[in-house]
Amino acid sequence: MSPSPTPDGATRGWIIPIGGSEEKENNATILERFVQICGGRDAKIVVIPTASKLHDTGDRYRAIFTDLGATEVDVMDFDTRRDGDEPGRVAAIKACDGVFLTGGNQMRLATMIGGTAVAKALREHNANGGHVAGTSAGASFLSEHMIAFGDDNRMPHAGSVTLAPGLGLTNRVVIDQHFTQRGRLGRLITALAFNPFLIGLGIDEDTAAFISPDQTVEVEGSGTVTIVDSSKLKFSSMDGAGPDDPISMLGLTLHVLIRGATFNLHTREASAGTLAVSKS
Amino acid sequence: MSPSPTPDGATRGWIIPIGGSEEKENNATILERFVQICGGRDAKIVVIPTASKLHDTGDRYRAIFTDLGATEVDVMDFDTRRDGDEPGRVAAIKACDGVFLTGGNQMRLATMIGGTAVAKALREHNANGGHVAGTSAGASFLSEHMIAFGDDNRMPHAGSVTLAPGLGLTNRVVIDQHFTQRGRLGRLITALAFNPFLIGLGIDEDTAAFISPDQTVEVEGSGTVTIVDSSKLKFSSMDGAGPDDPISMLGLTLHVLIRGATFNLHTREASAGTLAVSKS
Numbered sequence: 295m296s297p298s299p300t301p302d303g304a305t306r307g308w309i310i311p312i313g314g315s316e317e318k319e320n321n322a323t324i325l326e327r328f329v330q331i332c333g334g335r336d337a338k339i340v341v342i343p344t345a346s347k348l349h350d351t352g353d354r355y356r357a358i359f360t361d362l363g364a365t366e367v368d369v370m371d372f373d374t375r376r377d378g379d380e381p382g383r384v385a386a387i388k389a390c391d392g393v394f395l396t397g398g399n400q401m402r403l404a405t406m407i408g409g410t411a412v413a414k415a416l417r418e419h420n421a422n423g424g425h426v427a428g429t430s431a432g433a434s435f436l437s438e439h440m441i442a443f444g445d446d447n448r449m450p451h452a453g454s455v456t457l458a459p460g461l462g463l464t465n466r467v468v469i470d471q472h473f474t475q476r477g478r479l480g481r482l483i484t485a486l487a488f489n490p491f492l493i494g495l496g497i498d499e500d501t502a503a504f505i506s507p508d509q510t511v512e513v514e515g516s517g518t519v520t521i522v523d524s525s526k527l528k529f530s531s532m533d534g535a536g537p538d539d540p541i542s543m544l545g546l547t548l549h550v551l552i553r554g555a556t557f558n559l560h561t562r563e564a565s566a567g568t569l570a571v572s573k574s
Numbered sequence: 575m576s577p578s579p580t581p582d583g584a585t586r587g588w589i590i591p592i593g594g595s596e597e598k599e600n601n602a603t604i605l606e607r608f609v610q611i612c613g614g615r616d617a618k619i620v621v622i623p624t625a626s627k628l629h630d631t632g633d634r635y636r637a638i639f640t641d642l643g644a645t646e647v648d649v650m651d652f653d654t655r656r657d658g659d660e661p662g663r664v665a666a667i668k669a670c671d672g673v674f675l676t677g678g679n680q681m682r683l684a685t686m687i688g689g690t691a692v693a694k695a696l697r698e699h700n701a702n703g704g705h706v707a708g709t710s711a712g713a714s715f716l717s718e719h720m721i722a723f724g725d726d727n728r729m730p731h732a733g734s735v736t737l738a739p740g741l742g743l744t745n746r747v748v749i750d751q752h753f754t755q756r757g758r759l760g761r762l763i764t765a766l767a768f769n770p771f772l773i774g775l776g777i778d779e780d781t782a783a784f785i786s787p788d789q790t791v792e793v794e795g796s797g798t799v800t801i802v803d804s805s806k807l808k809f810s811s812m813d814g815a816g817p818d819d820p821i822s823m824l825g826l827t828l829h830v831l832i833r834g835a836t837f838n839l840h841t842r843e844a845s846a847g848t849l850a851v852s853k854s
Contacts, residue, residue, distance in 0.1 A: 447727070449754040449778050449798040450830055474729040477757025479800075483830060498729050498820075518729040518820045520759075522828070529846040531832065540778075540798045542835045544844040546828040548802070550730055550763060552811065552820045564824040566809040 296438065297464055298414075298421035307392075307425040309463045309505040311437075313471040313497030314397055314430030316515065318358050324502045324515045328427050329362045331504075332392035337364040340390045344372045344406055345398030345431040355394060366390075378410025387415040392425035395432030401442055403435045404458055413461060420463050427502075430471050438465035439492060441485060447477035453537035455481040457488065464505065466559045468492045473520060475499050486524045487532040487541050493559060494522035509559040512567075513551045521549040521557050521564065576718065577744055578694075578701035587672075587705040589743045589785040591717075593751040593777030594677055594710030596795065598638050604782045604795045608707050609642045611784075612672035617644040620670045624652045624686055625678030625711040635674060646670075658690025667695040672705035675712030681722055683715045684738060693741060700743050707782075710751050718745035719772060721765060727757035733817035735761040737768065744785065746839045748772045753800060755779050766804045767812040767821050773839060774802035789839040792847075793831045801829040801837050801844065 300306050308331050316324045329337050339359050343352035352369035359367045368390070370383055377383065387393065393416060395403065407413050420426050428436050440460030448454050457468070468485045470478045473496035482494040495503050498517030505511055513519050528545035535541050549557060549564040556567045580586050588611050596604045609617050619639050623632035632649030639647045648670070650663055657663065667673065673696060675683065687693050700706050708716050720740030728734050737748070748765045750758045753776035762774040775783050778797030785791055793799050808825035815821050829837060829844040836847045 447755050447757050474757065474760045475727050477727050477754065477759075479757075479759050480754045480798075516820065518760075518822070528844065529835075529850065531835075531846075531849050534852075540796065540832045541830065542798070542832040542846065542849060543828075543830045544835065544846060546830070548823075548826040548828045550821065550823045550826070552822040555809075555811075555822045555824065564808065566811070566822065566824060569811050569822060570809065572814075 296462055298417040300421045304422050306507040307420045307423045308507065309420065309436055310425065310427035310502055311433030311469045311471070311495065311497055312427060312429035312502040313433065313473060313499050313517065315499035316429055316502070317500055322358070322362065324500070325358060326362055327504065327514050328392065328394065329359060329364050331425050332364065335363050335365060337392065338366040338390045339364050340386060340393045341367060341369045341396065342393060343369060343396045345400060345403045346396050347398060351396050355396060372406045375406060375410060378407050378412040384411050384415045387412060387419055390424065392427065395428035395435060397430030397432055400431040400434040400440060403431065404440065404460060408459065417462055426463055433469050433471045433497060435460045436463050437467050437469050438462040439468050441468060441470055441481065444481035448480045450480045450483040450487065450541040450543065451538055452484065452532065452535050452541065455484045457485060466493055467495045470494070470496045473498050474518065482522055483543055483546070484541060486522060487530055487543055490524035490527050490530070493562070496520035496522065505559070511551070511557040511559060513553045513555060515553065519551045521551060523547040523562050525562055577742055578697040580701045584702050586787040587700045587703045588787065589700065589716055590705065590707035590782055591713035591749045591751070591775065591777055592707060592709035592782040593713065593753060593779050593797065595779035596709055596782070597780055602638070602642070604780070605638060606642055607784065607794050608672065608674065609639060609644050611705050612644065615643050615645060617672065618646040618670045619644050620666060620673045621647060621649045621676065622673060623649060623676045625680060625683045626676050627678060631676050635676060652686045655686060655690060658687050658692040664691050664695045667692060667699055670704065672707065675708035675715060677710030677712055680711040680714040680720060683711065684720065684740060688739065697742055706743055713749050713751045713777060715740045716743050717747050717749050718742040719748050721748060721750055721761065724761035728760045730760045730763040730767065730821040730823065731818055732764065732812065732815050732821065735764045737765060746773055747775045750774070750776045753778050754798065762802055763823055763826070764821060766802060767810055767823055770804035770807050770810070773842070776800035776802065785839070791831065791837040791839060793833045793835060795833065799831045801831060803827040803842050805842055
């Protein structure tokens with residue numbers, strides 16, 4: 295689904311894909327910043343653990359966000375698609391400052407929440423200033439075009455990635471997680487090969503791409519965010535390739551960002567940000 | 575060591591790094607092309623199996639190249655550094671059409687052959703038209719700046735790669751092998767971060783970068799060659815980074831080549847080559 299339009303006078307909330315395995319106890323800089331953006335001690339957070347098969351995932355994040363100072367943390371799980379149309383849940387989404395989607399399997403999120411009133415509420419809430427973070431599977435799900443599944447440590451080939459519609463908070467990016475740890479450049483490039491208007495965000499473990507209301511990616515955490523920009527693509531062999539054929543893509547631009555560097559999704563400009571300042 | 579200058583009237587030989595695990599029986603397109611370049615039925619080939627710990631590596635390649643039609647295949651192993659100064663071996667290098675370095679450990683090649691008369695003979699022979707191929711460890715060793723060892727599936731960080739002097743047939747590239755299969759983008763980018771004049775060649779398994787006498791990379795085999803060109807680099811955080819710190823590199827150019835596409839190491843131009851022709 296397309297992102298909801300931002301109403302007059304409103305400012306869009308942050309969109310925060312996290313690459314998985316984020317620090318949760320010592321040095322939990324990513325989760326801390328999420329709580330701060332949600333209002334710190336005033337933060338009301340809804341945790342959606344539906345991607346996960348583990349029964350304690352929601353409770354675990356409730357304890358973490360409470361420890362980090364959030365005033366109210368609710369766990370909202372979905373067992374059937376009917377849950378997604380329940381007015382109480384829609385109201386709870388609209389009333390919170392931030393929503394956090396845990397890891398697990400993004401297909402569970404898409405099949406359980408996709409097309410429900412809650413999905414629509416999440417898009418509208420983000421357009422109205424509500425913040426939405428997701429880690430691992432939760433990160434993949436945030437964008438309109440989602441990597442449903444794919445190959446690790448493989449060359450780009452059409453069969454290396456399967457795209458599906460995601461939540462649709464943004465339509466500019468395709469998000470991959472556990473990026474360098476699982477060797478996912480091949481499948482991210484393949485995702486861009488389908489339609490190069492997308493910008494690829496490859497997010498490492500314990501690393502997050504904080505996408506600001508003005509579409510600037512800021513990095514938090516201990517790793518890198520790899521941006522693959524195909525706007526200057528000179529050639530792609532994708533149109534004639536079979537599912538197992540390697541794909542040629544000539545003229546990609548690659549930026550490796552760390553904490554302090556930024557990338558603007560609108561202008562497609564990378565900046566050293568505070569990294570350059572710290573050198574001068 | 576620097577490449578030997580090409581004497582007046584001579585044409586440099588091909589330099590052929592292979593990403594490892596090349597097909598050896600059915601569909602051995604890479605090894606076939608190497609034999610063809612060496613003269614086909616007239617080819618005299620020297621196999622150097624010194625990187626390998628397996629005793630039958632040399633004999634195995636002798637059988638393969640003989641099956642592919644080479645008229646003479648000699649296995650030349652090195653057990654001590656003294657072997658590298660033996661006049662008979664130097665003469666055999668100079669008399670052959672092509673040398674093939676097997677896989678194993680590139681540190682064994684560098685420590686056993688580096689600085690010997692045979693290493694010098696290999697450089698001079700290549701400058702005079704002799705062809706040199708290497709697979710896996712043998713590929714890494716070909717260039718002046720060699721990845722000695724490093725991390726798989728890790729983000730770029732200064733400690734992720736250790737460079738060492740290699741054979742020095744070319745000084746333009748740094749070569750990595752088993753590239754997408756082992757998630758080596760991070761360490762290849764790190765190698766470029768040390769000094770961005772280098773061009774990164776990330777070569778997949780069963781894939782080769784045939785570097786022509788005029789410095790054009792042509793791809794052979796079933797996978798991809800990833801070219802990372804840092805000549806338009808806008809920013810690097812390498813100078814201030816500790817060994818475990820992630821590195822930011824902004825403004826890299828990336829080309830994914832397959833069989834038919836080319837990249838000129840001199841002009842740094844990627845071309846769709848025969849891939850574009852086959853579409854029109």
